[in-house]
Amino acid sequence: MIDLLLRLTDSSIPVDAVAAEGAAEFSGSGTIGFIVLAIIIGPVVLLTLAAMFGAPRNFRIPGLFVGSVILLIGGLVASLAVIGRLLQFIVPQ
């Protein structure tokens, strides 16, 4: 158990079976982040699916909901790109 935890967090211990000869690969594979996010996002996804597909049956509203989520995330990402591009004219490169 301890070595499992150590492997998750210690980026210098090679996680894969082929142990490094000398100082070859440094492969903490970043599993810890995926575990953390899975714990957080998993229930959220499940609950959102329950919200969408639970009673009463309706496909319009969940559709609108999904559309709004996509628009919001897409818009957010796009606005980050736009803001970055605009700021490139002000911040000394």
Added chain:
Amino acid sequence: MDRRLRLRGTEDEPLLRSLRHTGRTFYVFIAALLIIMGWFLYAWYIQLTQGLGVSDMRTPVGAAWGVYIANFVFFVGIAHGGIALAAAIRLLKLYKYLPVARIGEVLTVISIMMAGLSITIDMGRPDRIFNIVMYWPQRVGWSSLSWDVTVIIIYFTLSTAYLWLTMRKDLVLCSTKFPRLAWIYKPLLVGYRADEEVKIERMAWWLSIAIVFLIVMLSGGVVPWIFGLLPSRPGWFSALAGPYFLTAALGSAFAMVIVIAFILRRVYNWQTQIGPAVFKGLGTFLGIITLFYIYLILAEQLTMNYAAPIAELLISEKLFTGEFAPIFWPMLVLGFFAPAMMFVVQTVRSEWFSVNRTFLAAIIISVAFWIKRFLIVVPSLLRPLLPFPEGTYDPSWLEWSIVVGVFAIAILLYTLFLKIFPIVELSEE
């Protein structure tokens, strides 16, 4: 004189007052906010062109993070209570608080945007902000900041969608009463059918659970873990960071909801619509949270003092007797303890309840929570683990301009929302 008559007697929709009546005070208010915002933009421009050196942040002797990050944590915090209230109303059927539900939801959406703004301002290279997205697949497995960005984006999206869905039925009424704004209402009413309300309520119920869970995992999770997972900073490295931040978030958020509800109630004469019972209940809850927070401060400081390693002791010393003592003690006693006691007394003895006093206490607690965020971020950075000289941090005028500017923008956006959408659920009528 005329205005008062109109407000009191003759209208059918008192809750639409905020959309109908725009007096001179309002325009003066907006003008003041715009001036502050202009000053903020000027200050930020200086910072963008000259570098973050215009702040008082420094490395390695000094604080690498300062009021901008304190502001970020504060805004993320108040972003949580807002929608937590709306969620609690739906899940626990606390319909008595329904009038302030949307006040909280809007607070959430705007606060998250201000948190994002605060972070952008703190970046050395905000022109590269898209790098966070671009390298997300590579880094999300490791970086606590990537986790933070991920969960904040999901939280913002769900909260905004939640606000939109629960607002639709009120927009139907608005589009008949305010045809000039129909170009805003119509797109938001896409696909509207009168019977959708049942499904929306049901979805809102499930989403409330998801959102409450996200609140715990964001305010008590990824945000404190940016600090709490780092052994490099005594005072930060603590398992308590999660519950600590979560409690502060709920406390500051509920305080803010009380403040905003009181102001709106006074300005638009909604004394019956937002009754005293709402303030009494919220006040009680705020009092309990604040007392719990004082307990957490006690737990933390005791641990940093009893048999603590020298690094922790020195940080605690900064708060108790050092350079931050003049801020820490007033914050603790006058900012947290006194208002919390007031709420306890007010709860226990109903005849001493006063909405005005509740409002005052809520403002004091909000300010105290902002100060506490500052005291979390800065002292630990001034005393590193190697024997560097003591750092100092005295925020520059520019930093304060920016902090105040962010608040001004938040108020501006909130006021804009008020003028376009009903801030209290119309179904009350």
Added chain:
Amino acid sequence: MKQIGRREFIKYSGGLVGLGLLGEYTLFPWPRRGSIGEPSQPATEVTKGRVIDGPGTTVDSHNKFAMVIDVGACIGCRRCMWACKEENNTPDAISPLWIEAFEVKSDVSVTGHPSPADLKTGATTSYTQSPLPGRWYITAHCNHCANPPCVKVCPTGATHREADGLVLMDYTKCIGCRLCVVACPYSARRFNWWQGAVPSDKVNPLVPVRPVGVVEKCTFCVHRTRRGQLPRCVEVCPVRAKHFGNINDPESEVAKLLNSEMAFRLLEEINTEPNIWYITRGKKWTED
């Protein structure tokens, strides 16, 4: 009330946005999913417009660079600090420098490691005369840790660890969030609070000039060490207090020193696995 084309609206707009995002995701040249140790692009590749540490150098993964500092020999002259500044195009705006020198008293720290406890006995970085009797001089800078918290927290991978043990920066990716600065237990990282200027006749062409708003730190002189030379600080030390080499090579100076001397590392208990060892073989300089 007039309704906008419900299904059609949702279908087409949602579909268009979805298609756009999907297209972007698949066509975008996502950098190869790397782990903590792999460089995001090979160092030999000519990377247009990228400002990175060690451009044009190749990584030999059989190397593991380490440094051994002889605390007893150091006289606190700070020559290493200034040589480093010159070598690495560090502008005046970066202060203090990448290397920091601590003057500590011997009763508290030297067999352990310097800590805030040393402040009680007057440890300082701003001594003006050295060496003084009863004092020890300890220089510290980036330890190029094997389990670095700074690499873990970086949201863009600008800070990364390469296969020969060096923790290096990709200045083009850095967004200046300073999470690595607060994550480093050694306070080894510096930030460009201002736009630094290095006079053009003093610029070292082998080392990138960093823009404002990015983090920087000691690179173990990657542009020299990957070409078989010593870091500048090791080279200029007048008392040969610093030793550098490939710890994987049993014939190297550092490997031999670590074999024969007991050494400590700074803040060992934090488990960062630093690659700078400090040995104390007794004071080398005499008090006169």
